[in-house]
Amino acid sequence: MSELENEIEKRRTFAIISHPDAGKTTLTEKLLLFGGAIHVAGAVKSNKIKKTATSDWMEIEKQRGISVATSVMGFDYDGYKINILDTPGHQDFAEDTFRTLTAVDSVIIVVDSAKGVEMQTRKLMEVCRMRHTPVMIFVNKMDRDGKDPFDLLDELEEELKISVCPLSWPIDSGQKFRGVYNIFQEKLDLYTPSKQTITESVEFKDISSPELEGYIGDNLAAKLREDIDLIEGVYPPLNIEDYLKGQIAPVFFGSALNNFGVKELLDCFVQIAPSPRPVEAVERIVKPDEEAFTGFIFKIHANMDPNHRSCIAFVKICSGKFERNVNYKHVRQNRMLKFSSPTAFMAQKKETVDEAFAGDIVGLPDTGNFKIGDTLTSGENLHFKGLPSFSPEMFKYIENADPMKAKQLQKGVDQLMDEGVAQLFTNQYTGRKIIGTVGQLQFEVIQYRLLHEYGAQCRWEPISLFKACWIESDNKDQLAEFKKRKAQYMAFDKDGRDVFLADSNYVLMMAQQDFSDIKFHFTSEF
Structure with missing residues (x-):
């Protein structure tokens, strides 16, 4: 094996995705803790402790307690080189997350045991399915009262449209949570609420052995045996090939905040997750x-x-x-x-x-x-594909609120647009600048960052638009006629391409009907 092959074999690059508040950033912290990359986990939400989460370092993230930009972190664990991308869960930043998914080889989805699968998770799963990205699921917050684990598995299969395979199983939940039985490693991991880590982990190959009662009592032991029987009857054993094709998702249960069940997830992950793929x-x-x-x-x-x-x-x-x-x-x-x-x-x-x-x-x-x-x-002409900008759905005029700082505003807007936070359109008729985003929160983030990072003040003015579409046509006359007729609604994007800003769905449909030789595109990649 050459040095190159050996290095590639050791790499695991993955993204952690979920709905806001399911505990994604907390899980990232705990994984970094195992990798020795950080020594104290930041308490993300608590204001008493001034240590904020390592992966949320932008000012605005600390104030709001949410992640707004994907952060990238690397660490070594057990002979593997692991790269984590912690993505924003908030749907207003979905575009950043969609792009991040093009750069990873596998994904861990975090699901809140009480809330189950939420809308944002469903959308992200669609992107994984489209790309056949292997997925693992971590059911978080088992130390709080949540749904029945079997109901959760049904919901995962139904909502995420993927077969699941539980590799660990909870012993009770909420206040009475006692730990998990690790099916993958055949171990019993016991949980003590105040200790923050596994207090006891016992090899347990045969759960029919009467020793089980000694650890978790008669009732729970009987229930666990019953559950495991049911799992073996209903769910297929883990087939790594199917996992790598993105057809089956291993499921782990735990509590990221209390660092319980995280190491088990990581140990299984480095063993079966794919190294970089073509x-x-x-x-x-x-x-x-x-x-x-x-x-x-x-x-x-x-x-x-x-x-x-x-x-x-x-x-x-x-x-x-x-x-x-x-x-x-x-x-x-x-x-x-x-x-x-x-x-x-x-x-x-x-x-x-x-x-x-x-x-x-x-x-x-x-x-x-x-x-x-x-x-x-290294010299070859290649073009990688699949990194689109989506058509924005919210629009505002951006105006300079401080004439002395016009240059700073210009520079700030240019840099933030290159980041792909939002898109800038310049009206061809009036020359006014319009910012388009996929969510309301992005306007706040842009305003905040312009002020704090560039010292520029902007104000927003309303504009009512329905959608931005990129247009192209081989019929030059028809294109010229369209641009003349729609002059007030034509803009340039930041690369100088023609964009039609339709002010209603009806107008857009009529335009598509009247100008049949013009192609209307809703992503910038065509």
Whole structure:
């Protein structure tokens, strides 16, 4: 096995996704704790303790207690190199999460035991299904009163449209929660509420043995045996092939806040989760163990360090080995670039890396060279696909509230738009700038970040629009006629492409009917 193959085999790159408040960031913290990457878990919600969660470091995230940007963290565990991407659960930031899913090899979904599957989780699962991404499920908050575990399994199968396979099983729940039986490792893990970790973990191959009563009492022992019988009768044993194809999801139960059941999830995960997989480019399929380096930009983050106005472009390495100070080709600009300070992340703490391998995520300092979806290679012309911008559904005019700071506003808006937080349209008729987003919360985040990171004040003015669509046509006359007739509703996106801003569904339908040679696109990738 070559060094390259060996490095790739050790890598596990995954995203943690869920509905807001299911405990995703808490789970991320606990995984980092096992990797020795952090020593104290930040209490995300409590204001008494001033340590906030490691992965939520932007000011606005600390104030609101939610994640608004995907953060990337790497650590070593048990001989594996693990890269976690903690994604925003809030639906207003779904686009960031959709893009992140293009950069991972597998996914862990966190489900709240009391609330079950929520809408956002369902949407994200659709993206995983579309891409055949392997999925594992962690049912969190078992130490609180929740739904019956069997009902939860039914709900997971029905709502997420995937077969499930429980690999651990809870012994009671809520106040009476006693622990889990780990089916995967054949162990009994007992839980003591005040201890915050497993107090006792016992090898237990045969649960029909009378010793079980000694640990959890007669009633619970009888119930556990009954449950396990039922599980063996109803659910298929774990078939790793099916898991890797994204057809079956292993399920674990635990409590992330109390660090219970997390290590079991991690141990199983590193064993069965896929190492980096081949990635589809427009030209061909790229395999991770190819010698030549390739990678694509899936996220751009402005101002990771507020003292330096720097942007960081996140690159997912698809094949080969990335080295510092080596020339790589920027395919869209058709020029060579080299990077003297590529970084790897531990949330906001970054360190310079000399080399990285397929599956790793590397941050490159960006002075405006990159856009989301850009490809870097050792020289080959490749284009990776599947990083769309969606058509926004909410629109506002952005106006400068402080004439002295026009430059700062311009720069701030440009950088934040490159991040893909929202989209900027310039009206071709009036020249006014319009921001389009997929959720209301993004307007607040933009205003807040413009003020705190760029010192620029903006104000929003209402505009009533229904949808933005990119238009193209081979029929030049019809296109010219359309643009003339709809002059007030035509805009440019930040790449200078024509966008039609329809003010109602009816207008859009009529336009599609009247101008049959024009194609209307609802994502920017066509």
